[in-house]
Structures are given as C-alpha cells and as structure tokens.
Amino acid sequence: MRAAIILLAACASCSRSARDDGPAGAPVTIVLKHQPLWGDAAPFHAFLDRFRRENPDVVVRAETLPNASDVAREMFLTALEGGADDFDVFAIDVVWAPEFARAGWLADLSAAFPPAKLREELLPHAVEAVTLEGRVYAVPWFLDVGLLYYRTDLVARAPKTYAELREFARAAMARDPRVNGFLWQGRQYEGLNCNVFEAVWGHGGELLDEGRIALDTAEARAALTWLRETVESGLSPRSVVSSGEEETRRAFQDGRAVFLRNWPYVWAEAQAKGSAVQGKVGFAPLPSATGEPGAGTLGGWQLAVNARSPASRRRAAERLVAYLTSHEAAVELALHYSRIPARRAVYDDPRVQRGAPFIAALLPIALAARPRPVTPYYALASDSIQGELSAAIAGLRPPAEALSRAQRIVDHLENPR
Amino acid sequence: MKRALPTAAVLVFFLGPLAWQLLTSLWPEAELTRPLPSALTLANYAGLGGTFARAVLNSLLVAAGTTALCLAAGASAAFAIAKLEFRGRSLLLGAALAISMFPPIATVSPLYLALKALGLRDSLAGLVVPYATFALPLTLWLLTSFFRELPDEIYRAALADGCTPWQAFVRVFLPLSWPALATCAILVFIFSWNELLYALSFISTPEKRTIPVAIALFAGEHVEPWGQIAAASVVATLPLAVLTLLFQKRIVAGLTAGAVKE
Amino acid sequence: MMAAPAAAILAGVALVPVLAAAWLSLHRSIVVFHEQRFIGLSNFRFLLEDGRFWSALRTTAYFTAVAVAVELLLGLPVAMLLHRGKGLLRAAVLLPWAIPTAVSARMWAWLFNADYGLLHRLAPGVDWLGSPWTALHAAILVDVWKTTPFVALILLAGLQTIPEDVYEAANADGAGRARTFASITLPLLRPAILVALLFRSLDAFRVFDAIYVLTEGGPANATETLSIYAYKTLMRSGDFGYGSTLSVATFLCVLAIGLLFVRVLGRQR
Numbered sequence: 001m002r003a004a005i006i007l008l009a010a011c012a013s014c015s016r017s018a019r020d021d022g023p024a025g026a027p028v029t030i031v032l033k034h035q036p037l038w039g040d041a042a043p044f045h046a047f048l049d050r051f052r053r054e055n056p057d058v059v060v061r062a063e064t065l066p067n068a069s070d071v072a073r074e075m076f077l078t079a080l081e082g083g084a085d086d087f088d089v090f091a092i093d094v095v096w097a098p099e100f101a102r103a104g105w106l107a108d109l110s111a112a113f114p115p116a117k118l119r120e121e122l123l124p125h126a127v128e129a130v131t132l133e134g135r136v137y138a139v140p141w142f143l144d145v146g147l148l149y150y151r152t153d154l155v156a157r158a159p160k161t162y163a164e165l166r167e168f169a170r171a172a173m174a175r176d177p178r179v180n181g182f183l184w185q186g187r188q189y190e191g192l193n194c195n196v197f198e199a200v201w202g203h204g205g206e207l208l209d210e211g212r213i214a215l216d217t218a219e220a221r222a223a224l225t226w227l228r229e230t231v232e233s234g235l236s237p238r239s240v241v242s243s244g245e246e247e248t249r250r251a252f253q254d255g256r257a258v259f260l261r262n263w264p265y266v267w268a269e270a271q272a273k274g275s276a277v278q279g280k281v282g283f284a285p286l287p288s289a290t291g292e293p294g295a296g297t298l299g300g301w302q303l304a305v306n307a308r309s310p311a312s313r314r315r316a317a318e319r320l321v322a323y324l325t326s327h328e329a330a331v332e333l334a335l336h337y338s339r340i341p342a343r344r345a346v347y348d349d350p351r352v353q354r355g356a357p358f359i360a361a362l363l364p365i366a367l368a369a370r371p372r373p374v375t376p377y378y379a380l381a382s383d384s385i386q387g388e389l390s391a392a393i394a395g396l397r398p399p400a401e402a403l404s405r406a407q408r409i410v411d412h413l414e415n416p417r
Numbered sequence: 418m419k420r421a422l423p424t425a426a427v428l429v430f431f432l433g434p435l436a437w438q439l440l441t442s443l444w445p446e447a448e449l450t451r452p453l454p455s456a457l458t459l460a461n462y463a464g465l466g467g468t469f470a471r472a473v474l475n476s477l478l479v480a481a482g483t484t485a486l487c488l489a490a491g492a493s494a495a496f497a498i499a500k501l502e503f504r505g506r507s508l509l510l511g512a513a514l515a516i517s518m519f520p521p522i523a524t525v526s527p528l529y530l531a532l533k534a535l536g537l538r539d540s541l542a543g544l545v546v547p548y549a550t551f552a553l554p555l556t557l558w559l560l561t562s563f564f565r566e567l568p569d570e571i572y573r574a575a576l577a578d579g580c581t582p583w584q585a586f587v588r589v590f591l592p593l594s595w596p597a598l599a600t601c602a603i604l605v606f607i608f609s610w611n612e613l614l615y616a617l618s619f620i621s622t623p624e625k626r627t628i629p630v631a632i633a634l635f636a637g638e639h640v641e642p643w644g645q646i647a648a649a650s651v652v653a654t655l656p657l658a659v660l661t662l663l664f665q666k667r668i669v670a671g672l673t674a675g676a677v678k679e
Numbered sequence: 680m681m682a683a684p685a686a687a688i689l690a691g692v693a694l695v696p697v698l699a700a701a702w703l704s705l706h707r708s709i710v711v712f713h714e715q716r717f718i719g720l721s722n723f724r725f726l727l728e729d730g731r732f733w734s735a736l737r738t739t740a741y742f743t744a745v746a747v748a749v750e751l752l753l754g755l756p757v758a759m760l761l762h763r764g765k766g767l768l769r770a771a772v773l774l775p776w777a778i779p780t781a782v783s784a785r786m787w788a789w790l791f792n793a794d795y796g797l798l799h800r801l802a803p804g805v806d807w808l809g810s811p812w813t814a815l816h817a818a819i820l821v822d823v824w825k826t827t828p829f830v831a832l833i834l835l836a837g838l839q840t841i842p843e844d845v846y847e848a849a850n851a852d853g854a855g856r857a858r859t860f861a862s863i864t865l866p867l868l869r870p871a872i873l874v875a876l877l878f879r880s881l882d883a884f885r886v887f888d889a890i891y892v893l894t895e896g897g898p899a900n901a902t903e904t905l906s907i908y909a910y911k912t913l914m915r916s917g918d919f920g921y922g923s924t925l926s927v928a929t930f931l932c933v934l935a936i937g938l939l940f941v942r943v944l945g946r947q948r
Contacts, residue, residue: 033621036634038640063621063622063623064623064634065634066617066630066633066634066636067634067636068633068636070914070915071617071633073914073915074525074617074618074914075617075618077710077914077917078525078526078529078618079529079618079621081526081710081919082526082529082530082533083533084533086539086621087621099711099917100711102711102712103710103711103712103713104713187808187894187895187897187898188894188895188896188897188898188899188900189895189897237793237794238793238806238809239792239793239794239806239809241806241809241810241898242793242806242807242808242809242814242894242897242898243793245639246639246640246641247792247794249639251794256794263639265639265640266639269640274445274448376711376712379711379915379916379917380709380711380916380917380918381916382915383911383915383916386897387731387896387897387899387900387903388899390897390898390899390900391898391899391900393898394809394810394811394897394898394899396811396898396899396901397899420760420764423756423760424760424764424768427757427760427768427772428768428771428772430824431771431772431774431775431824431827431828432771432774434775434783434786434787434790434824435774435775435778437786437790437797438778438786441786441789486688489684490684490685490688491685493684493685494684494685494686509685509686509689511941512689513685513689514877514881514937514941515930515934515937516689516693516694516697517881518881518885518930518933518934518937519693519696519697519700519926519930520885520905520906520909520926520929520930521885522887522906522909522910522913522914522922522926523696523700523909523913523922523923523926523927524693524696524697524700525696526699526913526919527695527696527699527700528692528695528696531692531695531696546688546692547692549688550688550689550692550693551693553685553688553689555878557685558874558877558878559833559836559874562870562871562874563836563840565870566840566870596836596839596840597836600832600833600835600836603773603832604829604832607776607777610777610779611777611778611779611780613779613780613781613888628779629779629781629782632779632781632782633781643785643789646782646785647786649782650778650779650782650783650786653778653779653782654774654777654778657773657774657777658770658774658777661769661770661773661774661777662766662767662770
C-alpha cells in the first residue's frame with residue numbers, strides 16, 4: 001500500500017516537471033513550430049499522434065505560425081536573436097537555411113542525417129540548399145518548384161522555347177482577343193526574384209560565381225530584357241507588374257490567360273469544382289532559349305532544430321524531424337495536402353501514383369528545380385535585388401543599368417567597408 | 418434635408434468599402450473574380466472555427482486591460498499636468514510625445530529581450546504594458562488639452578470646499594470629462610485591438626493569440642482565402658462597432674451639466 | 680504624485696527599447712554574422728549619402744503632407760455632421776478605423792487590382808499599383824479612408840466643448856452660418872485641430888501597413904517610406920545596426936515636426 005502511494009507521488013512530480021530534463025522515464029516535451037497546412041488538419045494531427053504512440057517518451061506540442069514568409073521571418077529573427085529556447089523543431093523557408101546556419105541558430109544535423117545519405121535519398125538540389133560547408137543544418141520537408149501552366153484547349157502543346165511561347169500565345173490571342181498571353185509575377189517581392197532567376201537559367205546563365213552572387217552578366221541582361229518585353233509587347237498584361245501569385249492564379253483560373261508561370265499549388269485550385277478552366281489545364285517545365293527544359297526555382301520548407309535546445313530535447317527533436325521527413329510522412333503530405341515530396345522514392349510510390357498523379361508526374365520538373373544562390377548573403381541582398389529588378393520590370397530603368405546597380409549593392413554587402 | 422446629401426456621401430465613402438468587404442465574406446470562394454456572385458453563402462463564416470473565437474476573447478482581454486491602464490495612468494497624470502504646478506510637467510508631456518515618435522519596428526527586438534528578462538514574454542499581460550505605453554502619449558495629450566480647457570475656478574472652488582487635489586480630481590473633474598474619456602477609451606481600445614507587430618513577436622502559444630495574428634494565420638502557403646479573411650475581419654469588427662455604438666452617447670454627452678458655464 | 684504611474688510606465692517600458700535602438704545605431708550589427716562593432720557615427724555618415732534614404736524621406740514627406748491635409752479637410756465637415764448626427768452615423772463612420780490595418784489594406788489592394796478591382800471597372804486601363812505615381816496616391820487614399828474617422832473624432836471632442844450659449848449669442852447677433860463658423864467655431868476648435876494635426880502627422884510619417892500591404896514599397900522602391908526601409912533593413916537583411924540608424928533618423932524627423940507643432944500650440948496659449 002505504501003509503495004503504491006510513493007509510486008503515485010513520484011508519478012505526480014514527474015508530470016509536473018515534464019518540460020525539463022526530468023528524472024529518467026519522464027516524457028520530454030518538444031515544441032514543433034510549423035505553418036498551417038492548407039486543408040483539413042485532421043490527417044496531420046493523426047500523423048503526429050502516431051509519432052507519440054511510437055515514441056511514448058516524447059510529447060509533441062505543435063504550434064502554428066503564419067504562412068506569410070515575411071511575417072514568419074520577422075518572428076524567427078526576433079526570437080532566435082533573443083535566444084529563444086521555447087521551441088525545438090521549426091520549419092524554415094528554403095532561402096533562410098544558409099543564413100540561419102551561419103548565425104549559429106540551427107543545430108548541426110550532420111550526425112543524424114549524413115549529407116551523403118541525404119543526397120542519395122532526397123532530391124540533390126534540395127539537399128544543396130540546406131548544406132553549408134559540407135554540413136547539414138536542416139532537412140527538406142516539402143518542396144515547391146516554378147513551372148508553366150498552359151491551356152490545353154488553346155494551344156496544342158507546351159512551348160519549349162521562348163520564341164514558341166510568344167508564337168503560341170499570339171496565335172491564341174488573335175483567335176480570342178479577351179485572353180492574355182503570359183501571366184507571371186512581376187510585383188516587387190521575393191516572387192519577382194524567382195521569376196527573373198528562372199529566366200536567367202533559361203538563358204543559360206548562372207547566379208553564383210565561385211560562391212559570390214553574380215547578377216551583371218550577359219545572360220541576366222538578356223533574361224531581364226525578355227521579361228520586360230513581355231509587358232511592353234503586350235504579351236503580358238500591364239497588371240503583371242503589380243501581381244503576385246494569387247492575382248495571376250485567379251486570372252488564369254478565370255480563363256483569362258493562355259500561359260501562367262506559378263507554383264504547383266495552382267493545379268489543385270484550377271482543377272477544383274467551380275473553376276472555369278477545369279479539365280483544360282496542362283503543366284510543363286518552363287521554356288528556355290535553347291529548347292531544353294528550363295529550371296524552375298526551388299521553394300519549400302525545411303525542418304530545423306533549434307541550436308539552443310538542450311541535449312536531451314535535441315535527440316527527441318531529431319527523431320521528430322526524421323519521422324516528419326520519412327517516406328511515410330512524405331506520402332501522407334502528398335496525398336492529403338498536395339505537398340511536393342523532397343524524397344525521390346515517394347514519386348514512385350504506388351499510393352502517390354494512384355492518389356496524387358499530378359505530384360508523381362512532377363518528378364522531372366522537381367529534379368530540375370534550382371535553388372536561389374545558396375549563400376548567407378542572399379537573404380541580406382535579396383531585398384535590394386528585388387528593388388532593382390522591379391525598376392527594370394516597371395520600365396523605370398534599363399535592364400543593364402538595374403543589374404549593374406544590383407551587383408554593386410551585392411558586392412558592397414559581401415565586402416564590408 | 419440639407420444634411421441628407423453630405424450624410425449620404427460620408428456614408429458611401431466610409432461604409433462602401435466595408436459593405437464590399439461584407440459582400441466578399443458572403444461570396445463563394447470560387448467566384449471571387451466574377452463581377453457579382455451567383456449566390457450568397459455562409460461557408461466562409463462556418464470555416465472560422467473555435468480558435469478564432471479564442472482569439473477574439475484574447476483581444477478583448479488585452480484591449481480592456483490596455484484601456485483601463487492607459488486611462489487610469491493617463492487621466493491622473495493629465496490632470497496633474499493641467500492643474501497642478503510641479504516641476505518637469507512639460508518634460509513629461511514632451512517625453513511622452515517623443516516616445517510615441519519612435520518607429521515601432523526598431524523597438525521589437527529590445528522589447529522582446531526586456532519582456533523575456535521580466536518573464537512576461539508569451540503572456541497577455543506582457544502585451545498590455547507595451548500597448549499602454551505607446552497609447553499613453555495620445556491619451557495624455559488629449560486629456561491634458563481637455564483639462565486645460567476646463568476653467569481653473571472649478572478647481573479652486575473644490576479646494577476651497579476642502580478637497581484634496583485627488584478628491585477634486587475624482588469628484589469634480591472626472592464626471593465632467595466623460596466625452597474626452599470616452600474618446601480616449603475608444604482610440605486606445607481600437608489601437609490595442611488591431612496591433613499586429615508586438616502580438617506576433619511576443620506571443621508564441623496559439624491559445625494566447627490575438628485577432629490580427631489569427632487573421633494572418635488564415636493564409637495558406639500561397640493561397641489567400643479572401644472570402645474567409647473578409648469573414649474574419651467582419652467578425653473582428655463587430656465588437657468594435659457595438660462598443661462604438663455604446664460609447665458614442667458618452668462622446669457627445671456634452672457639457673450641459675451646467676457646472677462649466679458658470 | 681498623480682503623474683507618477685504614467686511617468687513610470689513611460690520611462691520603464693518605452694525608454695528602454697528606444698535607448699537600446701539608439702545605442703545599436705552606433706554599431707555595425709548584422710545579426711546573422713554575430714557582428715557587433717562599435718563604429719560611432721559611421722552609420723549616420725553613410726545615411727547622409729544613401730540615395731535610398733533620401734528617396735524614402737521624400738516619399739514619406741509627400742505622403743504625410745498630402746494625407747494629413749486631406750484628412751483634416753475631410754475630417755472637419757465629418758465632425759460637424761457627427762456633432763448633430765445620430766449615434767448610428769457616428770458608429771458607422773468610426774468603422775473604417777476599427778478594422779485591422781492589414782486587413783483593410785488588403786481589401787483596398789483587391790479593390791485596386793488591375794484586372795478585377797472595382798476601381799478598375801470604373802477607370803479601366805489604369806494600373807493603380809503598377810506605377811509609382813498612382814501607387815503612392817492609392818496608398819494615400821487608403822490612409823485617408825482609414826484615419827479620417829480618427830481626426831473627425833478628435834475634432835468632435837473639440838466641438839463638444841464649445842458651449843451652446845456661444846452659438847445662441849452669435850445667432851442673436853444676427854451672424855450667418857459661415858461667419859459663425861469662421862470667427863467662432865474655428866478659433867475655438869484650434870486646440871483640437873492642432874492635437875489632431877500633431878498626432879496625425881506623427882503617425883503618417885511612420886506609415887507602414889497601408890503601403891506595405893499594397894505594394895511592399897514597390898515598384899522599384901518608389902513608394903518606400905522610411906518605416907518600410909527601416910523594416911526591410913532590420914527584418915529582411917538582419918542589419919540591426921543600420922536599421923536602428925534609419926529608425927533614429929525617422930525619429931529625429933518626426934521630432935522636428937513635433938517641435939514645430941508644439942511651438943505653434945504653445946504660442947496660442
């Protein structure tokens with residue numbers, strides 16, 4: 001009898017101090033900060049519950065934070081700079097990884113997730129985006145990639161070159177004057193950088209030159225000129241200059257355009273009931289100058305572990321990261337939330353091929369996705385780059401001048417006075 | 418009749434966009450780009466959920482706390498500045514003004530560290546204090562300006578009646594200042610209700626979220642559910658509309674009490 | 680001491696971050712690189728040569744001047760309407776100010792949308808947010824819409840303090856509406872007008888949400904105000920040093936405006 005009471009008392013004191021490194025056997029609580037996944041939250045919660053069942057010594061508290069990248073970044077910057085240790089696993093945007101890693105805010109995960117193994121199992125470019133100086137600081141969770149949507153009822157096939165894009169769009173516009181040619185995102189924000197970089201890659205250019213951001217190149221000038229011309233020639237409506245993803249998606253979904261450059265999420269929306277273009281949409285890699293499939297910008301989110309989490313929580317955190325980025329998890333995310341997997345094998349999984357054929361078919365495009373310059377300086381410079389690119393797109397400055405100004409700013413940032 | 422046209426113009430200008438917002442919230446999501454919806458639906462409201470209700474409650478608590486703190490500290494200080502003679506009163510007023518001039522974004526990081534040190538981070542009380550601080554200058558200025566307009570004779574009469582300054586303040590001046598107090602209360606309440614930056618940076622547990630942060634959470638990674646956001650903002654504005662309706666009588670209570678005219 | 684609580688709150692909570700930010704402005708501090716080097720006034724020297732700063736200052740000054748002027752011109756008639764209006768009207772007019780700025784700005788962004796917006800249907804061919812000139816004025820419109828109620832409310836409080844018998848006397852003297860307004864109402868409203876002007880100017884100079892949601896400061900940073908520049912420098916670039924410098928510079932500008940008004944306010948006493 002006395003033993004039972006002592007045991008009960010011991011258990012009571014255990015649960016009260018669950019958050020600390022309690023006595024052996026007490027569950028460790030780790031906090032997961034993630035963006036709300038668009039759709040029914042139930043499958044994700046069920047998935048987390050399974051982790052709890054398989055890992056009874058770990059309690060996971062999932063907290064959501066806003067999806068808007070800027071808003072989340074502001075929150076993280078303030079918290080991490082302020083030494084926050086009240087969350088353990090958190091989702092970061094693909095462009096923050098090199099920067100946060102350099103700041104020492106992300107735990108080095110190379111032991112639990114060896115780079116070589118990651119490169120084998122996940123898409124190589126995705127791994128490249130999370131590796132800094134050979135060490136892994138985050139694990140890709142799900143991806144995004146820029147691609148081209150086209151109206152199957154207005155054009156026979158997807159264009160392979162920019163010239164074909166122009167030609168096909170003009171032919172369709174001649175037949176139906178109400179329709180716009182090519183919609184893309186030209187507003188001053190990060191999405192503009194994505195669009196421009198895709199054009200640069202499509203023109204055969206590179207963005208990194210020996211680890212330094214290189215913008216003032218002939219290919220970049222050609223790319224920026226091409227984009228500006230789409231607006232000047234009327235191929236793209238003037239509104240492109242102030243449009244983001246949602247404005248262009250809605251326009252395309254309303255049947256107002258032949259071609260749209262956007263992210264994979266548009267597919268589900270365009271094929272949903274009530275969409276004016278349901279059943280009339282195809283997707284393809286972006287065009288390029290030579291006809292080779294163009295590369296889309298790599299987007300998406302990765303899971304990282306807070307460098308300030310104490311050792312005991314870190315092990316549990318790594319287990320959670322492994323679970324959330326496992327094959328099973330990727331299949332769940334693909335089926336329920338249309339998230340593009342970072343794991344190569346998931347694309348061939350029969351469940352995905354049956355339940356999410358769009359995602360399965362995305363493999364070649366996903367493989368070709370390229371990250372924005374993987375250097376800690378990109379996040380610092382991205383804002384200034386946006387300003388200059390926007391000046392060129394809006395016709396306020398010639399592309400060559402905009403690019404050389406951008407290059408000067410980037411150089412100044414990389415070489416502090 | 419002469420008032421009808423300007424009244425109508427004012428109503429259209431101010432309420433027009435809001436009516437559009439209300440319409441958007443009843444608009445089926447798939448038809449948002451069409452000129453007019455084919456049918457109205459409550460789906461956007463149904464999707465709001467219990468967490469949003471929780472956020473409304475949190476906002477109410479924080480806003481009420483901020484207003485109370487601001488009015489209490491502000492009214493007494495304003496009275497002191499306006500009627501009592503003490504050194505440094507211009508300095509106080511000036512400093513209050515100066516504080517409110519600083520761009521809030523630069524204060525986020527230092528405040529975060531300060532609140533963390535005080536253990537107030539991630540608590541509703543930890544929001545009330547910064548909010549009250551940044552709403553205090555306007556309150557101080559409005560109330561000081563108001564108290565200055567009230568004649569000094571009233572104060573001297575009260576003192577002659579044997580009141581201490583504090584009693585004079587509470588018994589004589591406060592009842593006269595309903596219009597100004599009501600005005601300040603509404604301004605502070607609304608400021609606190611809609612504040613996003615601090616609420617986002619200082620609160621991390623979902624149960625303590627306030628409305629602006631909750632609305633920011635509606636957006637998916639790319640998709641922005643305009644209909645749902647419109648519905649949320651309508652629900653968020655309702656308490657404010659009700660409060661304003663209740664308070665507006667106080668705002669225009671007027672000084673018909675008679676004490677001032679003498 | 681009755682003023683003590685207010686003083687304590689202000690000193691404790693507000694002064695600390697402000698002083699901290701001012702201190703940071705004297706450093707080169709890029710958060711990500713854990714750099715924190717004291718460089719004295721170097722940041723300020725760079726600021727004086729920073730074209731983007733001057734451009735932002737011009738934009739901010741223009742925005743403030745136009746927005747506040749329009750708000751005052753609109754606020755006064757609205758306040759007079761509310762003065763004798765029904766309660767419902769008062770509540771209705773206050774609503775724009777009651778909606779979270781981020782939400783109302785988004786609502787206006789939708790209205791301004793170059794393809795679908797209501798305003799597009801009224802004035803097709805104008806890409807409101809795509810060209811710097813119209814974008815800035817679009818932002819001014821949003822700000823005017825949102826904060827005129829605030830100005831009206833302050834002016835209304837001022838109108839309420841004018842005793843009725845003043846009007847009765849004027850009426851008895853045979854003064855017309857316009858004369859009454861010009862020589863009685865307006866002068867008596869002066870304190871309220873100045874308070875409204877003061878606080879609106881201070882706020883307009885630090886405008887952020889209205890413009891950020893509409894254009895993020897674009898195109899080509901043409902609608903970027905000082906607050907947006909400071910925000911981007913602090914949060915996007917993680918440059919806490921220069922970002923704080925920009926904030927201090929904004930503060931000094933706003934201080935100058937404030938001092939100007941206070942001098943005017945003081946003189947009239």
